[in-house]
Amino acid sequence: MIDLESTICAPATAPGGALAVIRVSGPDALRCVGRIFRPSSARRDLAEAEGYTLHYGNIVAPDGKVVDEVLVSVFHAPASYTGEESAEISCHGSAYIVGKILDLLTSAGARLASPGEFTRRAFASGKMDLAQAEAVADVISSASAAQHRVAINQLRGGYSDELRGIRDRLLELTKLLELELDFSEEDVEFADRERLGSLLDEAVDHCSRLADSFRIGNAIRNGVPVAIVGAPNSGKSTLLNALLRDERAIVSDIPGTTRDTVEETCVIDGVLFRFIDTAGIRDASDEVERLGIELTFRKISEAEIVLGVVDTTDAASQIEALLHSVTEPGKLILLLNKCDLEGVDVPGRADVSERLEVSENSEGSACARDFRSSMIPNEVTCLKISAKHGIGLDALRRQLAAKAGLTSTEGTLVTNARHAAALRQTATALSAAREGLSSSLPPDLVAQDLREAILHLGTITGEITTDEVLGEIFSGFCIGK
Numbered sequence: 001m002i003d004l005e006s007t008i009c010a011p012a013t014a015p016g017g018a019l020a021v022i023r024v025s026g027p028d029a030l031r032c033v034g035r036i037f038r039p040s041s042a043r044r045d046l047a048e049a050e051g052y053t054l055h056y057g058n059i060v061a062p063d064g065k066v067v068d069e070v071l072v073s074v075f076h077a078p079a080s081y082t083g084e085e086s087a088e089i090s091c092h093g094s095a096y097i098v099g100k101i102l103d104l105l106t107s108a109g110a111r112l113a114s115p116g117e118f119t120r121r122a123f124a125s126g127k128m129d130l131a132q133a134e135a136v137a138d139v140i141s142s143a144s145a146a147q148h149r150v151a152i153n154q155l156r157g158g159y160s161d162e163l164r165g166i167r168d169r170l171l172e173l174t175k176l177l178e179l180e181l182d183f184s185e186e187d188v189e190f191a192d193r194e195r196l197g198s199l200l201d202e203a204v205d206h207c208s209r210l211a212d213s214f215r216i217g218n219a220i221r222n223g224v225p226v227a228i229v230g231a232p233n234s235g236k237s238t239l240l241n242a243l244l245r246d247e248r249a250i251v252s253d254i255p256g257t258t259r260d261t262v263e264e265t266c267v268i269d270g271v272l273f274r275f276i277d278t279a280g281i282r283d284a285s286d287e288v289e290r291l292g293i294e295l296t297f298r299k300i301s302e303a304e305i306v307l308g309v310v311d312t313t314d315a316a317s318q319i320e321a322l323l324h325s326v327t328e329p330g331k332l333i334l335l336l337n338k339c340d341l342e343g344v345d346v347p348g349r350a351d352v353s354e355r356l357e358v359s360e361n362s363e364g365s366a367c368a369r370d371f372r373s374s375m376i377p378n379e380v381t382c383l384k385i386s387a388k389h390g391i392g393l394d395a396l397r398r399q400l401a402a403k404a405g406l407t408s409t410e411g412t413l414v415t416n417a418r419h420a421a422a423l424r425q426t427a428t429a430l431s432a433a434r435e436g437l438s439s440s441l442p443p444d445l446v447a448q449d450l451r452e453a454i455l456h457l458g459t460i461t462g463e464i465t466t467d468e469v470l471g472e473i474f475s476g477f478c479i480g481k
């Protein structure tokens with residue numbers, strides 16, 4: 001059981017800043033802070049202040065020594081984050097000062113909070129539902145505009161309202177069916193079967209749509225996965241470094257330099273991308289290299305976008321190999337790399353030029369021209385780049401943003417695996433209810449499936465939950481959240 005009796009305290013800010021905030025919440029919060037805080041002017045007791053108030057003064061140790069000059073914000077229950085009596089002490093960001101104030105607070109009767117305990121209390125006091133509580137963590141960690149948009153919608157309750165709407169409709173239907181049971185002797189039907197059927201179809205559709213949106217939602221939350229694949233030495237690691245503007249992966253002219261995958265995120269046009277540099281695809285005799293290549297194929301299947309890097313000096317055969325490896329051409333952006341070598345007499349160039357029909361793209365630059373061969377499917381985007389010299393990378397960034405934009409929708413996006421699983425279970429139970437209805441099963445059996453659907457739906461917003469589930473969710477939070 002959650003302990004709501006004690007008063008908890010924790011730093012709410014990460015170490016290293018000029019200022020730090022220490023949160024205190026619980027029945028004794030204002031008394032605890034009052035014991036260590038001396039206001040600059042003789043004002044009323046902190047506990048007696050009304051509404052939200054701000055107090056300037058000093059934190060003073062029992063030996064009379066001033067620890068720091070601080071501001072104390074007072075929030076009276078229920079008008080606080082946790083819904084309890086709360087205070088926030090803004091002090092200087094020194095690790096010593098923060099530690100000392102926490103020591104003084106614990107001596108004054110508070111205890112250190114466990115991870116997520118403030119938000120768990122907010123949930124317990126009905127300040128937010130479980131989906132909103134989970135969104136708190138997402139809002140704090142959001143690194144891109146798209147991530148932020150989804151998380152803030154969930155925090156503000158738009159998503160919860162949508163789920164509650166479905167749940168209320170299902171409850172109504174269940175009650176109608178259950179009412180028929182009370183009149184079973186009289187053989188009456190309160191719920192019009194046809195209408196009931198179409199409402200159930202709608203609900204199945206709605207829940208499945210939400211569950212399906214997890215693929216995109218998850219990509220937005222954790223970064224749209226972009227696998228960088230191609231032959232050894234084609235310039236994959238050079239491209240990763242160029243996109244990140246950082247020397248993240250080792251680059252060398254020895255084929256097979258990258259063996260394990262290297263993953264790193266970066267924001268392009270408000271969308272977080274997760275770039276995955278992979279081991280070059282070739283027939284490897286070495287066991288470790290073979291395992292690396294196996295991993296490459298897994299990353300291709302998991303990616304939303306695949307950047308197929310081709311060395312311009314060996315384009316034709318490498319393109320063929322790539323088209324063979326990437327089974328979904330719509331995901332593929334073909335990059336003819338090392339275009340800076342154009343003009344250099346490279347063996348095989350004549351062959352490449354013959355097979356690739358070159359056309360000017362909007363940039364008009366010689367190196368950023370689109371190229372297309374009759375063997376490349378139309379849905380494959382093609383660009384010429386030089387990863388080493390940064391040529392054509394702006395065009396590539398635009399392509400990435402456009403491709404990610406194609407997959408993002410305006411409606412609600414589910415970003416949480418727990419929610420997606422619950423929505424699938426809801427849809428399955430609803431489908432069972434729908435089937436029962438079609439085959440004229442007794443209303444109590446249909447109602448049973450509906451009750452199960454309602455139960456699964458209720459686990460998302462926390463109407464139905466267990467201490468174990470709550471413990472698992474909040475333990476993933478930081479201390480002070």
Ligand SMILES: Nc1nc2c(ncn2[C@@H]2O[C@H](COP(=O)(O)OP(=O)(O)OP(=O)(O)O)[C@@H](O)[C@H]2O)c(=O)[nH]1
Pocket residue numbers: 230231232233234235236237238239250251252253254255256257258259278279280281337338339340341385386387388389
């Ligand atoms: N001229 C030129 N050289 C490049 C370009 N991109 C990469 N290279 C060179 O190609 C060689 C291989 O580059 P890497 O980035 O290590 O290639 P890779 O595809 O990661 O190779 P593996 O990890 O072995 O599969 C290095 O010597 C790079 O400097 C480019 O645009 N132009």
Ligand SMILES: [Mg+2]
Pocket residue numbers: 236237238249250251257258277278
């Ligand atoms: Mg590499």
